[in-house]
Amino acid sequence: MVAPTDSRPKDFAFIKKDGVYHLFYIRHNDFLPPFATENDFGHAVSTDLYRWQQLPAVLPVDPFGWDNLHVWAPHIIEAGGLYWMFYTGVTEKPGEFSDTQRIGVAVSSDLMTWNRPYVQPVWENRLAPWAWWRPLNAYMSCRDPFVMADPAAPGQYLMYYTASLKSDSLATVVGVARSPNGDMAEWVDDKPLMITHRSLSFNTLTESPHLFAHDGRWFMFITANAGQPLSFYTTADPLAEPAQWIYRGRLRNMLGFDTSLWFASESLRDGDHDLFAFAAADRIELRRIEWGTGDNFALTEPAFFHVVDMNWTRPSVRAGDPVGLQIRTSNWFAFQQQMKAFVRLPSGAQLPAPLDSLGLPARPVFRSDSTMVTCFPRRWPSTLAPSEPMVVRLALDDGTASTPWLTVSDAPRGPVPPGGRGDTLRDVPEREFPPPVAEDSLVSDPARAVARAAAPRAALTARTLRQSPLGLAVTFELAAGADVRAEVFDLQGRRVRVLAERGFERGAHVLPWDGRDDSGVRAGRGLYFVRFSTDTHMASTRILLER
Numbered sequence: 001m002v003a004p005t006d007s008r009p010k011d012f013a014f015i016k017k018d019g020v021y022h023l024f025y026i027r028h029n030d031f032l033p034p035f036a037t038e039n040d041f042g043h044a045v046s047t048d049l050y051r052w053q054q055l056p057a058v059l060p061v062d063p064f065g066w067d068n069l070h071v072w073a074p075h076i077i078e079a080g081g082l083y084w085m086f087y088t089g090v091t092e093k094p095g096e097f098s099d100t101q102r103i104g105v106a107v108s109s110d111l112m113t114w115n116r117p118y119v120q121p122v123w124e125n126r127l128a129p130w131a132w133w134r135p136l137n138a139y140m141s142c143r144d145p146f147v148m149a150d151p152a153a154p155g156q157y158l159m160y161y162t163a164s165l166k167s168d169s170l171a172t173v174v175g176v177a178r179s180p181n182g183d184m185a186e187w188v189d190d191k192p193l194m195i196t197h198r199s200l201s202f203n204t205l206t207e208s209p210h211l212f213a214h215d216g217r218w219f220m221f222i223t224a225n226a227g228q229p230l231s232f233y234t235t236a237d238p239l240a241e242p243a244q245w246i247y248r249g250r251l252r253n254m255l256g257f258d259t260s261l262w263f264a265s266e267s268l269r270d271g272d273h274d275l276f277a278f279a280a281a282d283r284i285e286l287r288r289i290e291w292g293t294g295d296n297f298a299l300t301e302p303a304f305f306h307v308v309d310m311n312w313t314r315p316s317v318r319a320g321d322p323v324g325l326q327i328r329t330s331n332w333f334a335f336q337q338q339m340k341a342f343v344r345l346p347s348g349a350q351l352p353a354p355l356d357s358l359g360l361p362a363r364p365v366f367r368s369d370s371t372m373v374t375c376f377p378r379r380w381p382s383t384l385a386p387s388e389p390m391v392v393r394l395a396l397d398d399g400t401a402s403t404p405w406l407t408v409s410d411a412p413r414g415p416v417p418p419g420g421r422g423d424t425l426r427d428v429p430e431r432e433f434p435p436p437v438a439e440d441s442l443v444s445d446p447a448r449a450v451a452r453a454a455a456p457r458a459a460l461t462a463r464t465l466r467q468s469p470l471g472l473a474v475t476f477e478l479a480a481g482a483d484v485r486a487e488v489f490d491l492q493g494r495r496v497r498v499l500a501e502r503g504f505e506r507g508a509h510v511l512p513w514d515g516r517d518d519s520g521v522r523a524g525r526g527l528y529f530v531r532f533s534t535d536t537h538m539a540s541t542r543i544l545l546e547r
Contacts, residue, residue, distance in 0.1 A: 174196040
């Protein structure tokens, strides 16, 4: 991905949604003074990792907020049905902050519109007793967040970031903070990873950490101030002490070729594939990881063919009746994969199923980037009771795309109606088929794929965040900016709390509730209602207070 001519990409985030790849990156302009650049994040999308389209920039600096000078180093995770962008904000406030780096978070439901749920950063060096906290010293580092679920503590999250050491302020290390309750706004210090200190990494600068797992092993990549910047470590425990880490040194040593222009790497699990990305001069490059023996791997070009979307023309069908399988792809002519089928058992487990027994295609024939395949699904296994529906899905054998679940019920007993069943699609309502798509539309305009995947928005919608990263919280979404009043009521209709009464921008917003009423008293256990209202619309959701 090459940025527009007036900027070059730096540290970035890489994520996939609804078959479309998204890159969010620092936009740096070499011809502007430092204060006038790195003021928002570039956003590019692709359906095949080769052709990219630039979309409007997102999350500009807030001139009146804590991140009023720069925004750097985005990292995005999906949690609680929303997307959370952790990023570095830089503050300039004479007498209090001088180029001060801290970490904040923004939220989105669609990766297009981002909002800041908090008016303050969620992490800064003063919260870590080992870190150097000098907000008037521009050389203090607190940046480059990377957030992941803690594999050893369900419901908790770990944040890896770049920090200056109190005991060695000229060097940076990778620090780790923890969200003990899964709340994206509440973090506590965990530890510094001293394996990244210059005494063991042989470089004063250690930044842009990111981690990924493979075959029970963890890989941590950093960018160092060395001739070959990308370095990495391996371990069985992502929070291990130095003795349990293996320092693999420069990535070049393993790959066997020059990586001197590579920095700020990221990774993405895409089906059964691991993708590796890095900034390189004026672009962001992407590769597929080909795993070797031990902790070794090679990097190759990613597959050219890619499925953007696979969907049934209707969610249920009788055995032997026709149903359409609509497949939208990018670069259909490069198709090499096979299909796999899975049936879902009443227990929820998924069982691989033979395609020939199901009457489903193993290798659809593509002649454009939009293909309709007529299927006549059969029930499997033969022991399935007539009263029990079969639930099945199709997926690519590399795991990069899957259909929704299709329910196949038993065909009714009795004579076959005139004309028979299963030889045409005339009994499938015409309205269930998507309109034709131009053969090259997804390639030439990936933004259309993004728009197609997004459901139409109501003016005001609301829901409760279940297993929320914010604890007890609700979210609402506006199709356009508006003044919103959010109120909590008990079952008797008495107002308990006003959560918000102010203007909100378009997009998704999150409001946590601490379980207290307007006077600060803890509300009793039970069911409550949260009502959102604007001048023209109203929405509500339920919330259960359990403690």
